[in-house]
Amino acid sequence: MDHKDRILIVDDDPDIRQLLVDYLARNGFDAVPAASGRELWQVLNKHAVDLVVLDLMLPDADGLTLCRDLRAKSNLPVLMLTARGEETDRILGIEMGADDYLVKPFSPRELLARIKGILRRTRALPPNLKPDTQRCLVFAGWKLDTATRALTGPDGVVTPLSGAEYRLLRILLDHPNRVLNRDQLVELIHGREAEPYDRAIDVQVSRLRQRLQDDGREARLIKTVRGEGYVLAAAVEGLPSCT
Incomplete structure (x- = not known):
């Protein structure tokens, strides 16, 4: 059945x-x-x-x-x-x-x-990521296990992510050092067009920055590009395992 x-x-x-x-x-x-x-x-x-x-x-x-x-x-x-x-x-x-x-x-x-x-x-996993060869994504001292969705910090502490936070982080990790505008992020995360003055993405970015301890006045990891969008300013390495 x-x-x-x-x-x-x-x-x-x-x-x-x-x-x-x-x-x-x-x-x-x-x-x-x-x-x-x-x-x-x-x-x-x-x-x-x-x-x-x-x-x-x-x-x-x-x-x-x-x-x-x-x-x-x-x-x-x-x-x-x-x-x-x-x-x-x-x-x-x-x-x-x-x-x-x-x-x-x-x-x-x-x-x-x-x-x-x-x-x-x-x-769904993004089509450009093969889970059997890149289960672990490493960036700026952080590790994301794409099978368990566990985000582990440089101090070894596991940080919980909501579904939306996980998808946002995956999208940024799949496009490192590339500016993504708000409309692109809404479409990739929610599968719909952004509504006028929709601030949902800004809120989700803020929450994700808090998870990544990157919520100071000048974010170092997820940077805001004025008039354009957001960019993950870090190199990303894919590994078979996070262990």
Whole structure:
């Protein structure tokens, strides 16, 4: 029997939950509903889940806090839903570790496309990197294990990465010393066009700089090129193993 990806739909609106569960089921997914933060944890304790669709506003919990708690415990992909569509909400969602966001109202078809895109990007390795020959990427004293997604610092401490942070780092490592603009990064990370004044990439770069201890006033590793974008200013070496 073919494996069906299990999608957890967390929304307090019963009509939206049922609509999305039915639509995803018709399109080959095993969709599980939850109406609150409490039910979210109950489902996760009982079932393996491949992706969480998480509403920002829930009766018993703040979606941003739930996203942060999810990110602290796992690398489970999170698609955030927001009713207001304000830039602040989207930025906060990315800061808490969401992989993408979708503004209500939305069509189930668009949600399906976003889910497929997140799952594809979460599981895919860039085509120019062969995991059997370059499992470990070494740069500026850091090591990234592309199989386990463990980022190890010069001091030997392992730093956790969200799914979006990992993909951003992989993209930069695959294009060292090359300036990538914001539109290119949005497309490569999220598989969609950047929206006007979308600051999600800036937030993700800031978070990744913090992970790399490169968040001072003058970043040395991920540099900002004014008017153009960002560049990873380091040599990258691929090794068969990080050990």
